[in-house]
Amino acid sequence: MASRLIRRKTLDSLGLFFVAFVMVSPVILFFLWMISLSLKYEIDNGAYPPILIPENFAWSNYLKVFEENNFLLYFWNSILVTGTATLLALVIGVPAGYGIARLKAEKSAVIIMIARMTPGLSFLIPLFLVFQWLSLIGTLWPQIIIHLVVTVPIVVWIMIGYFETTPIELEEAASIDGATPWQVFRLVALPIAKPGIVVSFILALIFSWNNFVFGIVLANRETRTLPVAVYNMLSFEQVSWGPLAAAALIVTLPVLLLTMFAQRQIVAGLTAGAVKGG
Amino acid sequence: MASVSIDNPMTDAEQIGSKPPRLVPNYWPFVLPALLVVSAVIVFPWLFTLWMSLNSWTLGQPRTFIGFANYVRLVQDMRFWESLWHTTTYTALSVVLPLFFGTLAALVFDAKFPFRGFLRGVFVMPMMATPVAVALVWTMMFHPQLGVLNYLLSLVGIGPQEWIYNQSAVIPSLVIVETWQWTPLVMLIVLGGLAAVPREPYESAEIDGANAWQKFRYLTMPMIAPFLMIAVIIRSIDAIKSFDIIYAMTQGGPGTASETINIYLYNTAFAYYDIGYGSAMAVVFFLIIIALSFVLLMVRQRANWSDMEDR
Numbered sequence: 001m002a003s004r005l006i007r008r009k010t011l012d013s014l015g016l017f018f019v020a021f022v023m024v025s026p027v028i029l030f031f032l033w034m035i036s037l038s039l040k041y042e043i044d045n046g047a048y049p050p051i052l053i054p055e056n057f058a059w060s061n062y063l064k065v066f067e068e069n070n071f072l073l074y075f076w077n078s079i080l081v082t083g084t085a086t087l088l089a090l091v092i093g094v095p096a097g098y099g100i101a102r103l104k105a106e107k108s109a110v111i112i113m114i115a116r117m118t119p120g121l122s123f124l125i126p127l128f129l130v131f132q133w134l135s136l137i138g139t140l141w142p143q144i145i146i147h148l149v150v151t152v153p154i155v156v157w158i159m160i161g162y163f164e165t166t167p168i169e170l171e172e173a174a175s176i177d178g179a180t181p182w183q184v185f186r187l188v189a190l191p192i193a194k195p196g197i198v199v200s201f202i203l204a205l206i207f208s209w210n211n212f213v214f215g216i217v218l219a220n221r222e223t224r225t226l227p228v229a230v231y232n233m234l235s236f237e238q239v240s241w242g243p244l245a246a247a248a249l250i251v252t253l254p255v256l257l258l259t260m261f262a263q264r265q266i267v268a269g270l271t272a273g274a275v276k277g278g
Numbered sequence: 279m280a281s282v283s284i285d286n287p288m289t290d291a292e293q294i295g296s297k298p299p300r301l302v303p304n305y306w307p308f309v310l311p312a313l314l315v316v317s318a319v320i321v322f323p324w325l326f327t328l329w330m331s332l333n334s335w336t337l338g339q340p341r342t343f344i345g346f347a348n349y350v351r352l353v354q355d356m357r358f359w360e361s362l363w364h365t366t367t368y369t370a371l372s373v374v375l376p377l378f379f380g381t382l383a384a385l386v387f388d389a390k391f392p393f394r395g396f397l398r399g400v401f402v403m404p405m406m407a408t409p410v411a412v413a414l415v416w417t418m419m420f421h422p423q424l425g426v427l428n429y430l431l432s433l434v435g436i437g438p439q440e441w442i443y444n445q446s447a448v449i450p451s452l453v454i455v456e457t458w459q460w461t462p463l464v465m466l467i468v469l470g471g472l473a474a475v476p477r478e479p480y481e482s483a484e485i486d487g488a489n490a491w492q493k494f495r496y497l498t499m500p501m502i503a504p505f506l507m508i509a510v511i512i513r514s515i516d517a518i519k520s521f522d523i524i525y526a527m528t529q530g531g532p533g534t535a536s537e538t539i540n541i542y543l544y545n546t547a548f549a550y551y552d553i554g555y556g557s558a559m560a561v562v563f564f565l566i567i568i569a570l571s572f573v574l575l576m577v578r579q580r581a582n583w584s585d586m587e588d589r
Contacts, residue, residue, distance in 0.1 A: 016391035023383050024401050026458060031403070033426060034415045050426045092311045099308030115320050117567050119519045119540055122560035123319065125547050126326035149319050156312060181303035210408045212522045217548050227410040231526055234414050241418055248411035259406040263399040266406070270463070271470040 031256075037245035038062070045241040061242040065250060068243075073222070074229040075250075080140055081225055082208040085147035089155045089204050092148075094197060097159025098189055102168070112153045120213045123149050128217055142218045143225065150211055151204040158203065158269055162196030163189065199269035202262050206255050226251040330557035337551035348558035357534065357542065358559070362566075364449060365518060365538040371453040372460070372517035373510055379457065380464025380509065385498075387465065388472040405462045409522035416455045417442070417527050442528050445535040452536060455523050460516065464509045471505030472498070507578040514570055539563050 036052050037045060038061055044054040065071050099105075123146065131142040166189065174184045215228035224232070230247050259266060331348055335341035352358055387398050404412070419427050420441035428438040441451040479497050488496070521540050524530065530537030530545065537545075543563060547556030 013389075013391040016386060016389050017393065017397075020386050020391065020394070020397045020401075023379075023386060024397050027400055027404055030415065030458070033419065037415065037418060046424055048424070048429070050424075050429050092315055095308035096312030099305040102303075102305045103309070105309075111316060111320070115316070117515050117564075117571060118320070118324075119543070119560065119563055119567070120521070121540060121543050121547065122327055122557075122564060123323045125330065125553060125557055125560065126323040127319065128548075129326075129553070145319065148315055152312060152315060152319075175303055181305065181307070184303065185308065206406055210406075210410075212408075212410045212526070213544075216525075227408055227522075230408075230414060231410050234417070234526065241424075244414060245418065248408075248414045252408040252411040255406055255408060256403055259403055260399060263395075263402070267398070267402065267466060271466050 034245055034249055037241055038249050039246075040242055042240050042242060058242050061246040062250070064243045065247045069229065069233060069247070071226075071229065071247065071250065074224050074226050077140060077219075077223060078209060078225040078227075081143045081147055082205060084140075084144045085151045085208050086201060086204045088144075089148060089151035090197065090201060093152050093155030093200070094159050094190070094193070095185065097156045098163050098185055098193075100156070101160045101163035112157055115149065115153045120149065124214065124217050131218065137218065138220060138223065140223050143214060143223065146214045146218065147208045147211060149214075150208050154204045154207060155200040158200040159193070159196055162193055162199075166192045195265070198262075199265045202258060202265055203269050206258065206266075209255055327557045327560050330554055331561050333554045333557075335552075335554040337553055341554075344554070348555050349562070351555065352558055352562060357537075358539070360534065361537045361539045361542040364536060365540070368449055368453060368456075368520065368524075368536075368538055369514060369517040371450070372456040372520065373513045375453065375457040376461040376464045376513055377506065377509060379461045381468050381502075381506065383461065383465040384468035384472055385494075387469055401465065402462045404459045407459070409459065410526045412459060413455065413523045413526035416458075420451060420527075442536075443532060445532055448528060448532065448536045452524055452527060455527070456517065456520060459523070460513065464513065467509045467512070468502055468505050471502040475501045504578070507574070511571065511574045511578070514574060515567060518567060518570065539566070 032052070036054075039057045039059070040051065040054045041056065041058045044051050044056075044058075127142070127146055131137050131145075136142050170192075171184050171188050174188050175181070179187070210227065211225075212227040212231065215225045216231065219225060219228050230244075230251050233244055233247055332343060332345055333341050334344045334347065383401065387394065387401070419425050420443075422428060422438060422440050422443060425441070427441070431437070431439065440447055442448045475498065480493060483493050483497060519540055520538065521544070524536055524538060524541055525544065528536045530541040534542075539559070540563070543556055543559045546552050546559060
C-alpha cells in the first residue's frame with residue numbers, strides 16, 4: 001500500500017518534470033539558437049536546413065564585435081550609466097522608502113505608480129530639450145539622469161514594502177535612548193533592511209541595463225550604451241548574422257548571469273513588487 | 279501630491295509637552311531628496327509636456343501658442359486612429375496569451391518535482407533578457423528564407439510564413455515575442471497567489487469526489503482570481519507602452535502596419551521633431567493608459583469572480 005503510494009508520487013513528479021521541461025523548452029531553444037548563431041560563420045548561418053552545431057566555431061565573431069564596433073567603449077558607457085543611476089537611486093530611494101513606510105504615506109506611492117504607467121517617451125521630449133539647453137548632450141549625464149526614472153521608482157517601491165515588514169519596536173527603543181532619526185535609520189533600520197536593498201539593487205540594475213528608448217534619443221556615437229549599439233549594428237552597420245548574434249549575447253549575458261545567480265532574490269522582489277503594484 | 283508637501287505639524291517640542299515618552303521622529307527629511315528628483319524628472323516633464331501640447335513647435339523653428347489645435351489635429355489624424363487600433367490588438371493579444379500560458383506555468387511550478395527551482399530560474403530568464411537583444415535574435419528567426427522558424431514549420435508540413443515582413447502577420451508575430459518574454463511575469467504573480475491557497479478545501483473536495491478540473495474551477499480559480507486581475511492590470515499597462523521590441527524589429531513597419539501609438543509618438547517627436555504635436559499625443563496616450571487602468575481597477579473591485587470561467 002505505502003510503496004504503491006510512493007511509486008505513484010514519483011510517477012506524478014516525473015510527469016510534472018516533463019510538463020515543466022516542455023514549458024521551458026522555448027526558452028532553452030531560443031538561447032541555444034542565439035549561441036549557435038553567434039558561433040557560426042556566414043556560410044553556416046545561411047545554410048538550409050539550418051545547422052545547430054557547426055563543424056567550425058566562429059569565435060572570431062566575438063572578436064569582430066569588439067574590434068569593429070567600439071564595443072569596449074559602449075560596454076563602459078553602459079556600466080557608467082547603469083552603475084551611477086542605480087547607486088544614486090539607492091542613495092535617494094532607500095531613505096525615501098523608509099520615510100514613506102514610517103509615515104504610512106501610501107498615497108505618495110501613487111506618484112510612483114503613475115511613473116510606472118507613464119510612457120517613457122513622454123519624459124523624453126521635455127528632458128531632451130532641457131539637456132540641449134544645458135548643452136549636456138554629448139556627455140553621459142542626460143542618460144544617467146533619465147535612467148533615474150527607471151531606477152528610483154523600483155528602489156522606492158521595493159523598499160517601502162520591505163520597511164513595512166521590519167519591526168518598529170527597536171527603532172522606538174533607540175529613539176527613546178536619544179538617537180536622532182538619522183542615527184536610528186543608519187544604525188537600526190538600515191542593517192536589517194540589507195536583503196531588501198540587495199533585491200532593489202539587482203532589479204534596478206537589470207532594468208536600467210536593458211533600457212533602450214532613452215539611449216536611442218539621447219546618445220550619440222560616443223555615448224551609446226550597449227542596447228543602442230546593438231540596435232545600430234542591426235539597422236546600419238552590420239548585415240552578417242554571426243557578429244550580430246554575438247553582440248546580442250554580449251549585451252544580455254551580464255543580465256542573464258545575474259538572473260541565474262540571484263534567482264531567489266529576483267523572484268522574491270518581482271513577486272512582492274508586482275503584487276503590491278496592483 | 280498635496281499630502282506630500284504638508285510638513286509634519288507636530289514639532290518635537292510640542293510632542294514633549296503633550297505626551298512625554300513617545301517621540302515621533304520627523305521622517306520627511308528622508309523623503310525629501312527623492313521628492314526633489316521625482317519632481318525634476320517626472321513632475322516637471324509632465325507640466326512641460328502639457329504646456330508644449332498647446333504650442334506649435336517643430337525643432338529649429340519659432341514656437342507659437344495655438345491652444346487646442348494639436349488635439350483637434352489628432353482627432354482628425356487617420357494615422358493616429360490606425361495606430362490606436364494597432365495598439366488595441368497588440369495589447370489585447372499581449373495580455374490574453376501571457377495570462378493563459380503564465381497561469382498554466384504557475385500551476386505546474388506550484389507542484390513539487392525534481393529540478394523545480396532550476397527550471398523556474400530558466401523560465402524567468404526571458405523577462406530579464408535585454409529586449410533589444412531578444413528582438414534581434416527573433417528577427418533572424420523570423421527571416422522568411424533563412425529563418426529557423428520557417429524550417430521548423432516545414433517539418434510539420436506548414437508552408438513558409440512572412441512573419442514580421444507581412445502587413446497582416448506582423449502584429450501576431452510581434453505578440454509571439456512579447457508573449458515569450460512576459461509570460462514569466464504572469465507566472466510569478468500567479469505563483470505568489472497559489473502560495474497563499476490553503477490545503478484543507480482540496481482535501482474535503484477530494485473526499486466529496488471532485489475531479490481535477492472541478493477542483494481548479496471551483497477552488498483554485500476563485501482564490502487566485504485577484505492575482506490574475508493584478509496580472510491583467512500590469513500586463514495591460516506594459517503592453518500598451520511596448521516600444522523596444524516593436525521598434526527594434528519593425529520600426530512600425532512594414533509601412534505602418536505595426537505602428538502603435540508609442541511608435542507613432544516616437545516618430546512624431548524624434549524623427550519629425552514635431553514637439554508640439556508629439557506632446558499632445560503623449561498627453562492623450564497617457565490619458566488612455568489612465569482610463570484603461572481605471573476601468574481595470576473598477577472591474578477588479580466589482581468583478582463577480584465566478585464569471586471568470588469563460589476567459
